[in-house]
Amino acid sequence: MKTFTKQEIAHLEHLYKINLINSVTGLKSANLVGSISNSGIPNVSVFSSVVHFGSEPPLLGMVFRPTTVARNTYDNIKENEYYSINHIQQSIIKDAHHTSAKYPFEVNEFEQTNLEEEYKDNMYVPFVKNAPVQLLMKYVNEYTIQENGTILLLGEIQKLYVEDDLIHTDGFVDLAKGNVVAINGLDGYVKTELIERLPYQRPKK
Amino acid sequence: MKTFTKQEIAHLEHLYKINLINSVTGLKSANLVGSISNSGIPNVSVFSSVVHFGSEPPLLGMVFRPTTVARNTYDNIKENEYYSINHIQQSIIKDAHHTSAKYPFEVNEFEQTNLEEEYKDNMYVPFVKNAPVQLLMKYVNEYTIQENGTILLLGEIQKLYVEDDLIHTDGFVDLAKGNVVAINGLDGYVKTELIERLPYQRPKK
Numbered sequence: 244m245k246t247f248t249k250q251e252i253a254h255l256e257h258l259y260k261i262n263l264i265n266s267v268t269g270l271k272s273a274n275l276v277g278s279i280s281n282s283g284i285p286n287v288s289v290f291s292s293v294v295h296f297g298s299e300p301p302l303l304g305m306v307f308r309p310t311t312v313a314r315n316t317y318d319n320i321k322e323n324e325y326y327s328i329n330h331i332q333q334s335i336i337k338d339a340h341h342t343s344a345k346y347p348f349e350v351n352e353f354e355q356t357n358l359e360e361e362y363k364d365n366m367y368v369p370f371v372k373n374a375p376v377q378l379l380m381k382y383v384n385e386y387t388i389q390e391n392g393t394i395l396l397l398g399e400i401q402k403l404y405v406e407d408d409l410i411h412t413d414g415f416v417d418l419a420k421g422n423v424v425a426i427n428g429l430d431g432y433v434k435t436e437l438i439e440r441l442p443y444q445r446p447k448k
Numbered sequence: 449m450k451t452f453t454k455q456e457i458a459h460l461e462h463l464y465k466i467n468l469i470n471s472v473t474g475l476k477s478a479n480l481v482g483s484i485s486n487s488g489i490p491n492v493s494v495f496s497s498v499v500h501f502g503s504e505p506p507l508l509g510m511v512f513r514p515t516t517v518a519r520n521t522y523d524n525i526k527e528n529e530y531y532s533i534n535h536i537q538q539s540i541i542k543d544a545h546h547t548s549a550k551y552p553f554e555v556n557e558f559e560q561t562n563l564e565e566e567y568k569d570n571m572y573v574p575f576v577k578n579a580p581v582q583l584l585m586k587y588v589n590e591y592t593i594q595e596n597g598t599i600l601l602l603g604e605i606q607k608l609y610v611e612d613d614l615i616h617t618d619g620f621v622d623l624a625k626g627n628v629v630a631i632n633g634l635d636g637y638v639k640t641e642l643i644e645r646l647p648y649q650r651p652k653k
Contacts (some may be wrong), residue, residue, distance in 0.1 A: 244582075245475040245615055247608040255619070262619035267581055267608060269477030269535050270623060270630035270640060271500070294499045295476070296511060297596040298469040304511075304600075306501060332473050337646065344649035345618055355652055356627055376472055377449075386591050388602065391502040395509075395600060397593065403472060404453040410450055414460070414467035415633050418475060425475035425630050426642060427623050430648070433640040434477060438629070440543065440636045444549035447560055 266428035273426045275339055275358070276305070277327035277369040278319035278391065280348075285360060285369040286315045287352045288342045291426040293328060301400040302383065309392035315348050320396065324382045325366060329374035332422040336432045362401065375421035377404040415440065471633035478631045479546055480563070481510070481534035483524035483572040485553075490565055490574040491519045492557045493547045496631040498533060506605040507588065508533065514597035520553050526602065527554060529587045534579035537627040541637045569607065580626035582609040620645065 252260065256300035271291035277284045307317045320326045328422050331339045338356035346352060353360045359372035370377045380398035387394055409421045419435040457465065476496035480545035484490045512522045525531045536544045542563035551557060558565045563578035575582045585603035592599055614626045624640040632638050 244609040245612050248611075249506075249604070249606050251610065252605065253504070254581060259619035260461070261503045262623065263608070264506045264517060264605070265500055265621075266623065267535075267605070267610070268498050268500045268508055269479050269581075269628060270475055271477065272474030273473075289463045292499050293473050294497050294511065295470055295473045296593060296598055297457075297513075298466045300596070301454075301469045302593075302595060303473055304572050306499065306509075308502075313644075330472075333643065337641065341649050341652075344651045346651050350651070357550070366642035370617050376474075378472060383595060383610050384498050384593075384599070386593070388501060388507075388589075390588060390602065391505070393501055395591070397595065399454070400457065400469070400472070401454050402573075403457065403468075404449040405452075407450050411467075414464035415473075415636065416468065416471035417566050417636070418471065418632050423474060424643070425638075427642065428620050428645075431620065432623070432643045432646065433630075434643050435630060435632075435638040436641055437540065437632065438541065438637045439450040439632075441545040443635070444546050446549045446555070 248377045263411045270425040273331040307394040325368045328378040329371035330376040330423045375406045475630040478536040480534045512599040528578040530573045532575045535575035535585040535628045559621045
């Protein structure tokens with residue numbers, strides 16, 4: 244196996260380092276976060292850090308780096324409180340990835356791509372049209388990570404929209420059936436295929 | 449689309465609710481966390497919440513629920529400081545999933561499965577033998593989430609072991625080539641296939 248000590252990692256060339264360290268969490272969720280400023284400028288941006296923090300109440304976290312384009316999303320969420328999380332299906336990966344470009348605040352990324360804005364239920368929040376899973380989220384709290392200034396932002400699910408044929412009778416949502424992708428590292432997009440669901444495990448006698 | 453309001457989610461039957469809410473983050477990383485108590489009892493447990501928090505220094509977070517079997521892992525990490533993260537490949541998903549069974553503290557999950565303990569570099573930390581990516585981690589800090597008592601535990605990568613043929617020349621680790629799986633919801637395991645790596649994006653002129 245190829246090995247890297249802590250000291251070797253610290254001295255890696257920057258791009259090599261971020262490719263490597265972003266790869267070794269395992270696969271990551273692939274989402275487009277939709278937000279809008281109070282002045283009416285929509286934003287959509289790809290995130291690979293959405294993670295489950297609890298089901299009662301339904302809380303999801305996402306990580307913001309201290310200085311990236313993603314701060315447009317952060318600023319919008321702080322202004323508006325409401326935002327959307329939209330799962331990325333295989334057919335839109337190129338446009339989804341393009342939202343990582345560092346556009347200035349006044350540019351609407353929906354207009355720079357073929358991603359379509361969708362507004363529903365009279366909410367002032369842009370969703371990504373045709374995403375197989377869409378979540379209306381509301382800001383709950385944030386935790387600043389002292390070690391590097393990143394921010395863990397927590398939101399609560401306010402409303403959930405899921406394509407009918409993806410939901411099993413027990414609530415499981417079959418993301419592979421919806422062609423939802425995952426992210427590998429900074430720039431790898433993977434398609435997924437359900438191997439199987441495994442039963443609830445009890446200790447062996 | 450099937451819709452669920454916040455109020456409807458709150459009143460869902462418990463198992464339906466946790467299946468649903470655990471599915472809608474998108475795909476999740478699939479890792480086995482190895483730990484050991486100072487009294488010498490190893491533990492291995494599946495986690496789907498490992499997330500990237502930074503590359504300089506290389507920080508990964510994971511989420512602990514307030515009251516689950518996973519707390520054996522938490523207690524061990526607090527005692528020993530060191531632990532391992534091991535990516536789950538397709539051939540071991542049944543054993544990996546079995547580590548979610550609620551065994552008492554004194555049971556070594558390695559002995560209840562075909563997962564093999566591996567010790568290396570004279571470190572007092574069990575790794576999962578033959579995992580395509582193995583990380584030696586050291587506890588850095590933790591943040592208690594006020595909203596529900598979950599704990600975000602941050603660790604720093606101390607040493608990284610990656611199968612030689614998975615690393616591209618720019619540091620990207622091809623997890624699909626290593627048969628690394630992702631998790632869908634609580635109990636779905638998906639195989640992955642790299643579609644493509646997309647180039648670094650700059651704003652369109």
